[in-house]
Amino acid sequence: MTHDSARISPTAHYTGYAWLAHGLSDPAFATPTGQFLYRALGPANRLMRAAGQPNLDGFLLARHHMIDAVLRAAIERGEIGQVIEVACGLSPRGWRFAREFGDRVTYVEADLPGMAAKKRAVLAKAGAGGAHHRVVEIDATADAGPASVAALAETLDPARGTAIITEGLLNYFDPVAVAKMWRRFAGALARFPHGLYLADLHLAEAAGPVERLFAGALGVFVRGRIHFHFSDARAAERELGIAGFRGAELIDPSTRELPELDRTSARFVRVVAAST
Numbered sequence: 001m002t003h004d005s006a007r008i009s010p011t012a013h014y015t016g017y018a019w020l021a022h023g024l025s026d027p028a029f030a031t032p033t034g035q036f037l038y039r040a041l042g043p044a045n046r047l048m049r050a051a052g053q054p055n056l057d058g059f060l061l062a063r064h065h066m067i068d069a070v071l072r073a074a075i076e077r078g079e080i081g082q083v084i085e086v087a088c089g090l091s092p093r094g095w096r097f098a099r100e101f102g103d104r105v106t107y108v109e110a111d112l113p114g115m116a117a118k119k120r121a122v123l124a125k126a127g128a129g130g131a132h133h134r135v136v137e138i139d140a141t142a143d144a145g146p147a148s149v150a151a152l153a154e155t156l157d158p159a160r161g162t163a164i165i166t167e168g169l170l171n172y173f174d175p176v177a178v179a180k181m182w183r184r185f186a187g188a189l190a191r192f193p194h195g196l197y198l199a200d201l202h203l204a205e206a207a208g209p210v211e212r213l214f215a216g217a218l219g220v221f222v223r224g225r226i227h228f229h230f231s232d233a234r235a236a237e238r239e240l241g242i243a244g245f246r247g248a249e250l251i252d253p254s255t256r257e258l259p260e261l262d263r264t265s266a267r268f269v270r271v272v273a274a275s276t
């Protein structure tokens with residue numbers, strides 16, 4: 001586990017509470033830290049929104065609903081039957097998709113040991129989890145060994161299309177670490193008939209003054225830099241190609257129809273949809 005990994009875990013409490021506040025999860029997903037942070041940032045969020053400015057909840061919801069939409073479409077097309085959500089934190093996506101798709105989808109949530117244990121407890125409290133929905137320990141920075149994504153992929157059915165998701169992870173890592181992660185993910189997905197990688201990414205070209213200010217504040221909170229690795233979508237697509245993905249698209253959620261869409265905020269985030 002890298003130093004970055006240990007620092008960013010508290011942010012999962014904030015986003016976990018944000019999903020709940022927007023009706024996307026169950027009260028079991030709330031933590032005191034999440035509630036405290038979410039309430040502390042509430043006035044600033046509302047002020048920005050009222051002033052027609054980009055705000056944190058706006059781009060969190062845009063990325064979350066966009067990833068949901070691409071994943072759901074791939075499941076409904078029959079391409080994807082297994083999901084590995086790396087850095088799942090307190091996200092309710094596994095809970096929601098397990099309820100929606102039942103045994104049509106095997107959903108594996110994965111995070112560092114402390115957060116994985118927390119997630120197991122949350123799911124138990126929500127009455128969720130089972131053969132088709134489980135939580136495992138993973139370290140996205142591990143090349144090999146039991147906590148690697150490669151080892152996890154080997155436990156899944158090689159005959160079913162598989163998706164890997166990372167949400168709220170990439171921008172905490174430097175460009176070299178992200179390139180290595182993408183290689184690991186493409187490598188792990190190569191054994192399945194369909195492989196889909198979904199993630200959120202903030203590009204340098206889309207980062208306006210407000211976003212840079214926010215990134216600075218978040219950087220102080222997590223005691224490290226927030227990285228804008230790629231100048232534009234083409235640079236990111238090129239790196240995804242080098243990592244081993246066949247096709248990659250960077251979707252601007254502000255151009256789509258999504259629930260609760262705040263286009264002003266949504267245009268600051270991109271959703272990576274890359275296939276093997």
Ligand SMILES: C[S@@+](CC[C@H](N)C(=O)[O-])C[C@H]1O[C@@H](n2cnc3c(N)ncnc32)[C@H](O)[C@@H]1O
Pocket residue numbers: 001002004005006008009011012015016086087088089090091110111112115138139140141166167168169
């Ligand atoms: C900002 S939170 C995002 C959580 C969730 N995906 C969401 O959007 O609500 C970042 C998550 O990354 C996890 N994480 C950090 N380093 C990691 C690593 N090396 N491998 C796997 N997960 C990691 C943290 O534990 C935390 O749950």
